[in-house]
Amino acid sequence: MIPTFDDVRAAAERIAPFVHRTPVMTSATLDRESGAQVFFKCENLQKVGAFKARGAVNTVLSLSDEEAAGGVITHSSGNHAAALAYAARIRGIPCTVVMPEDAPSVKVRAVRGYGAEIVFCKQAEREVVCEREREARRSILVHPFDDPRVVAGQGTAALEMFEDVEDLDVVIAPVGGGGLLSGLTLAAAAMRPGIRVIGAEPEAVDDAYRSMQTGVRQPRVPDPTTWADGLLTGLGEVAFEILTAGNTEVVTITEDALLAAALFHLQRMKLVVEPSGAAGLAALRSLGIEMNGRRVGVIISGGNTDFRWLEAALVI
């Protein structure tokens, strides 16, 4: 099922008490450099440090009491896991996260901090173990992106941006599974029809780019080398349908551009942005004079990082 803008509006009302209306920030330096007026929607300042809180909270609050009784489960180990744990705590239901045994301790701590139970397993067995646990617990599997309730939830970030910034000409968001970008596409079509909507994707994981070029959804790139650890997944079916219907573009960016963008956020804007979250700024810069004179909204998707990229960024 494909969500509509009405679903985004309903999600906004549903999740409002539990998520931040994140601020919009600007940079005079960047505006001078780019010739554009750029507005950053700061989802790195969102609950759990990423927009993922929106989709997870919307989904968990949308469950019937019967569905919710057995709790929720996921085998994502990134921001979605923390977001789902946060959402389950709000509703007061159990949350199980299946994680590989070698998951970074910072991620384990984050998920535990929100009160979720972690089931460790071998990396290759995550889906099997998740399915086994789901059955045993009668839990609901909440997909990180390929779910209409998740997409509608993520779209609320864009809804707020269009409410808070007038007359945008272009909007840009990172694209991995496509939850955020498709939510943005729904909001844009309803609130600012005709606006240019752009997904920002690292070259190393360019399945969304190739999906839009060929008109056929492409599988995820296996074993890519990229700093954008939040954008490794392939484009979801729900997202692909929405992006195709919405005429959304995808542009690819280099690793150097990604790191330079994350460093700009850090040094010039004093904002911690994970490399995946800086893809929007990297894309804006790669578009060069096309952005001249435009009012551009860019979604910063998250800020959870161990800073291992910083050393590499400082020597570019």
Next chain:
Amino acid sequence: MIPTFDDVRAAAERIAPFVHRTPVMTSATLDRESGAQVFFKCENLQKVGAFKARGAVNTVLSLSDEEAAGGVITHSSGNHAAALAYAARIRGIPCTVVMPEDAPSVKVRAVRGYGAEIVFCKQAEREVVCEREREARRSILVHPFDDPRVVAGQGTAALEMFEDVEDLDVVIAPVGGGGLLSGLTLAAAAMRPGIRVIGAEPEAVDDAYRSMQTGVRQPRVPDPTTWADGLLTGLGEVAFEILTAGNTEVVTITEDALLAAALFHLQRMKLVVEPSGAAGLAALRSLGIEMNGRRVGVIISGGNTDFRWLEAALVI
């Protein structure tokens, strides 16, 4: 001459077009941990990345045309130098910054980026060279803190905080030369009389603490070892008079507490804060249960850093 709250109000009007009204941010995690309700005034998001823009702009805009004709000069190489260069550019007058030959290139770039001229010299000769250049250029020396116009300008950060956050019980700011803390003291006495005003100072540079304890202004600590490179200077005369009259307290904090606070801002709040700028949070934590149930305003003073402290912070 000691400035009054009227001077702070006048400064606020004077500088408003040229500085940001910085946002106030909160952290649910910190509120749970501390038992307080904490409001951070984010001067790391200020023009030039620090509150210093306020005092410098107020001072430069307060100069008569005759005074301004020869430009301004300073031998500070930290945030004040960039702030003065920024202020001079606004007014369209020359700015000279005397810097040691081994000044970090990031600071040199920042000052040059705002169009100031740099005169390099040996570290020990900075004051002599500055005085020589000041005479030759007929420039006005703008002190980084011990000047009533600078203090009044810094006080505008506190004025905004009191306007934006109601019913504060305690306010905390880092103290080095005391410009920010004395400006805060003036605003607090006028806008929230009876409130507890606290300066946060690293143990390694505790001259302000000892000045308040003894009632006699103490000289700066020579050759201290601290990550708080913005708080090395001794308390100024203007600040000392205001703090004494205002019953302002100073608490000292350890280096570990300072780094842990900077890391909390970075990891949990996604904000880049220089170690000096995190002194307020460190002090809040060191006060423990005294802060329980209190509404506390904390000024984050700046965010200009090369992240060399991060490695040390991650192993505490």
